[in-house]
Amino acid sequence: MLSSFKRFLIGRPLKNDEIGDQKLSKTKALAILSSDALSSVAYGPEQILIVLITISGLAMWYSVPIALCVLILLAVLILSYKQIIFAYPQGGGAYVVSKTNLGMNCGLVAGGSLLVDYILTVAVSVSAGTDAITSAFPSLQNYNVEIAVLFVILLTILNLRGVTESASILAYPVYLFVLAAFILIGAGIFNVLTGNISPELHTPIGTPVAGIGLFILLKAFASGSSALTGVEAISNAIPNFKDPAPKNAAKTLAVMGGLLAILFTGIVVLAYFYGIIPKAEATVVSQIAESIFGRNFMYFFIQGTTALILILAANTGYSAFPLLAVNLAKDKFIPRMFLARGDRLGYSNGIIVLGVASIMLILVFHAKTEHLIPLYAVGVFVPFTLSQTGMMMKWLKEKPKGWVTKFIINTTGAFISLIVTMIFFITKFTQVWSILIFLPIIVWIFYRIKKHYVAIGDQLRLTNDDLVKKIEGNVIIVPIAGMTRVVEGSLNYAKSLMPDQIIAVNVGFEKESEKAFKEEWQTWQPDVRLVTLYSQFRSVLGPLNRFIEAVERKASESNYQVTVVIPQFIPKKGWHNILHNQSGLLIRSYLLYRKNVVVATVPYHLKK
Template sequence: MPGKLKRLLIGRPMKSTEIEGEKLSKLKALAILSSDALSSVAYGTEQILIVLMAAGFAALWYSIPISIAVLGLLTILIVSYRQTIFAYPSGGGAYIVAKDNLGLSPSLLAGGSLLVDYILTVAVSASAGTDAITSAFPVLHDHRVLIAVFMILILTIMNLRGVTESASILAVPIYLFVVAIYVLIICGVINYFTGGAHAAAPEFGKTISNVSLFLLLKAFSSGCSALTGVEAMSNAIPNFRQPSDKNAAATLMMMGILLAGMFIGISLLAYWYGIKPAAEETVVSQIAESTFGRGTLYYIIQGVTAVILILAANTAYSAFPLLAFMLAKDKFMPHAFMVRGDRLGFSNGIIFLSILSAVLVMVFQGNTENLIPLYAVGVFIPFTLSQLGMMIRWIKLKPAGWMLKLFINTVGMLTTLSITLIFIFTKFSQIWVIFIFLPLVVYMFMRIQQHYSNTADQLRIDLFNEKPIAKGNTVIIPVAGVTRVVLNTVSYAKTLSDNVVAVYVGFDDESVRKIEQRWNEWNPGVRLIILKSRYRSILGPLRKFIDTVEWKKAESDHITILIPQFITKHWWQNLLHNQSSLMIRAYLINRKDVVVATVPYHMDR
C-alpha cells in the first residue's frame, strides 16, 4: 500500500539517463527561480509602510524615496550576481564564491545563512499566502497555521515529482500573477489620474518632526525584504539547460526588470491611494479593492497573489537541495543529501526543507511580520560575503576589464554590508536569535566534516600490508523456546560453523525444566546452555556469557550472535508480540568485537 500511494503522489521512477530532460528553459526557470523575488512585491511595500506608520499617516510619503533606494540596491545586486554566474557556472552562489576566495569559515557562514534563509523562505511564503487568503475570506483567519502547513505539504509533493513537471504546473499561476499585478498597476494609475481614487495621499515632501534617521533606515531595511531570492539564479545554475550560465544570466535580468516594475508600481499606488497597513488585510488587497471594488477582478488578484506567495517557496525547493548537495559533497552535511530520488531530484533535501519550515510556521503561528526580518538578514549575510569574495577574485586573477568588475562588486559589497548593519541595529530585537543559531549551524558543519574525516581515517587500509585473517567462528543463538523460528536459525548457524551453542535465559525453575526436556527430545545437535536470571533480565546474563566466551575465544575465533526473529505478515501484528529480539540486537550491536545478525522467519498468515 505505501508503495502504491508513493507512485500515485510522486509518479514512476525515472532513469538516470533522463536527467537532461529535467533541465529548465528560461521561461520555466524564470517562473520557478524568480517566484520568491517576484512574490515579495506583495509584502515588500507593506513592510515599509508598517514601519512608517509609527510616525503617523503623514509620514507614508517617505515610502516612495525608500522604494527608489530599494530599486537602486536591486540594480546593484542584479549586475553583481550576473558577474558571479559567469565566474562560477557550476552554481553554488555565495557558498562556492566564499569557499574559493575567503576560506572555510566564511564559506560555511554563507552556506549556513542560505540554508536557513531557504527554510525561512518556505515558512514566509506559506504564511504570506495564507494572509492573502484570509484577507479575502476573514472567517479563515483562525485557521491560518493549518492552511500554511497544508500548502507546504502540497509543495513538497509537487517538488518530489521532479523539477520539470513542477515547473510546467507552477509556471501558469506565476505568470498569471505577473500579468494580474501589471493590470492592477495600469488600472490603478488610470483610476488615480481620472479621479477615481477615494483616499487622498499624504502631502509629498512634507517634513515630519517625529521621523528620525533611525526610523527611515528601519523602513529601508524592511523594504529590502523584497530583494530576497535574487541570489537563487547563481545557486541553481545546474538546473538550466545549456548554455546554463548564459541562460541563468538572461533569466536574472528578466527577473530584475519584472520585479522593479511591480515593486515601484505597488509603492506608488499605495501612496496615491493613502493605503494604511492593517492586520486583517494586506496592502495589495486594499489597492485591488480601491481600484476594482470587491468584484471578480479583486478576487482574481487576491487568488493569484495567494498562489504565488505560496509558490514563492519553490525558489527554495529548487536551490536548497542543490546547496545541501554541494555541502554534503564537501562533507559538511550528511551524505543522504547527495542521493537523488525516484524523480531525479534530491528528495531528502526537499523533505528536510519542508519539515523544518512547517515547524517554523507552527512556532511563529503563521505571523509573517515576525518571520520576515529573520528571512531578510539571513540572505544579506551571504550577499555581502559573495560580493567580497568576487572582489578578491578580481584582484587575484586580474582578467580583462577587471577594474570595472571590481568596482561593481565593491559597490555591491559596501551596499549589502550597510544593509546588514542597518538590519542589526534597527531590528536587533527581532533578529538576535540568528546570531546564536548561525554559529551553531557552522559548528554542526564542522562536527559533521570531522566525523567523516575520522571515519575515513579509521576505515582506510594499507593495500600492500593488510590482508584478511582467517579465524574460526563461535556462533551463539539466544533462544526463547523450541520453535520453527529457532529451527530456522540453527539450520543457518550450522552452515557457518561447527561450533554452535544455544543460550536460554530462565526466570524460574519450571521454565528451565521445560526447555531442557524439550531440547533433549528435539536433539538438534547443538548444545543448550541455561542461564538463570534472578532479576528477570535477559540482557544481563547474556552479556556476561558473551564476555566469558569473548575472553576465551578472542585470539582464535570470531563471535557471532544469531538472533531468531519471526516477521509477521501484517505490520499491525507486530504490536501483539514483545520485541525482545530487537532489544537484544540494539543492545549487542554496539559491542566492539561481536558480530550480530538477525535470522528472519516469515509468517504467511
C-alpha cells in the same frame, strides 16, 4: 499498498538517463526560481509603510524615495549575481563564492545562513499567502496556521514529483500574478494620470514631517529591502537549467530583475497616491485593489493570484535548498543523505527536510509574517555581503580583462549589503538577535559533521600499515526461547558454517522448568551444547550479554570469532509485528555495538 500510495503521490520512478528531461527552460525557470522575488512585492512595500506609519500618515511620501534606493540596490545585486553565474556555473552561489575566495569559515556562514533562509522562505511565503487569503475571506483568519501547514504539505508532495512537473504546474499561477499586477498597476496609474484620484488622499512629496529622522529612514529602507529576497536563488540553481545553463540563467535573472523593479515601484507609487495605511486585517495590495476595483471579480482575481504566488514562492526554497545542501554534503559538512536522488531524480531528502522544518517554523511563529520577515531578510543579506566581498577578492587576485568594472560593481554591492545588514541589527535587534546565536551553532555543527566523516575515512582507508587480525576459528551463539521451527532453521544455518562450536543459550525466569527443558533438548539436538541462564529480574539482555562477553574474552585469546545467530520469525502481514515482543530485534540492536561480535539474523517467514 504503501508502494502504490507512494506511486500515486509522486509518480513512477525515473531512470538515470531521464535526468536531461528534468532540466528547466527559461520560461519555467523564471516561474520556479523568481516566484520568491516577485512575490515579495506583495509584502516588501508594506514593510516600508509599517515603519513610516509609526511617525504619522504624513510620512507616507517618503516611501517613494526609499523605493528608489531599493531599486538601486536591486540593480547592483542583479549585475553582481550575473557575474557570479558566469564565474561559478556549477551553482552553489554565496556558499561556493565565499568558500573559494574568503575561506571555509565565511563559506559556512554563507551556507548556513542560506539553508536557514530557504526554510524561512517557505514559512514566510506560505504565511504571507495565507494572509492574502484571509484578507479576502476574514472568516478564515482563525485558521491561518492550519491553512499554511496544508499548503507546505502540498508543495512538498508536488516537488517530490520532480522539477519539471512542479514547474509545469506552478508556471501558470506566477504568470497570472504578473498579469494581475500589471492590470492593477496600469488601472491605478491611469486613474492617477486622468485625475480620478483626490489629491487629499496623499501628502505632497517634500512635505516636512516632524519626528522623521535618519534612523527611521534607514529602518524603512532595510524593511523595504526584504523585497530583494530570492534574488540569489538563480545563482544557486544553475545546474537545473537547460544548456547553455549559465547563459539561460543570466537571461532569466535579468528578466526577473526587470519585472521585480516594475512591480515593486508600481505598488509603492499606488500606495502613495491612494493614501494606503497598513492594516492588520487587510494587506496593502488588498487595499489598493479594493480602492481601484471595489470588491468585484477583479479584486478577487488579484487577491487570488497574489495568494497563489505568495504560497508558490516557497518553491524557490524547494528548488535552491536541495542544491545548496548537495554542495555542503559534497564537502562533508552535512549528512551525505542529501546527495541521494529520489525516484523522480530530485534530491528528495532535502525537499522533505525543508518541508518539515518549515512546518515547525510556522507552528512556532503561528504563521505571523511580520515576525518572520526581519529574520528572513537579515539571513539573506549576510550571504549577499559575503558573496559580493568574495567576488571583490576574486577580481583583485585574478585581474581578468575588464576586471575594474566588475570590481566596482561587486564593491558597491558589498558595501550596500553590509549597510543594510548593519541597519537590520541596529533597528530590529530584538527580532534578529537569534541569528548571532544560531549561526555559530550551525557552523560548529558543520565542523563536527566534517570531523566525523574525516575520522571514518581515516579508519576505513586501506594502507600498507593495516594489520588485519587472522581468525583461527568460529564460535556461534544462538539465543533461543524454545524448541521451534524458527530455532531449528537457525541451528541448521549455524551448522552449515561448520564452526568449531555451537552454543544454544536459553534465558529462563523459572528454575523449576530448567531440568525438563534440558532433557527435551538432549533428545532434540544432542550435538548442540545448551546453556541455560536464570534471570531473577526477568531480563533477557542482561544475562545474555554477560555470557557473550565471557565467551568473547576467552575466544579472543585464541583469535576465535564470536558470531551470534538470532532466530527471527517474520509475520505474513506487517501489522502482526505489534502482537509480538520483538526480542530478536532488541538483542540485535544491542549487540551491534559490541566491537568483536558478528551478528546474523536468520528469518523464518510465516505463511499465515
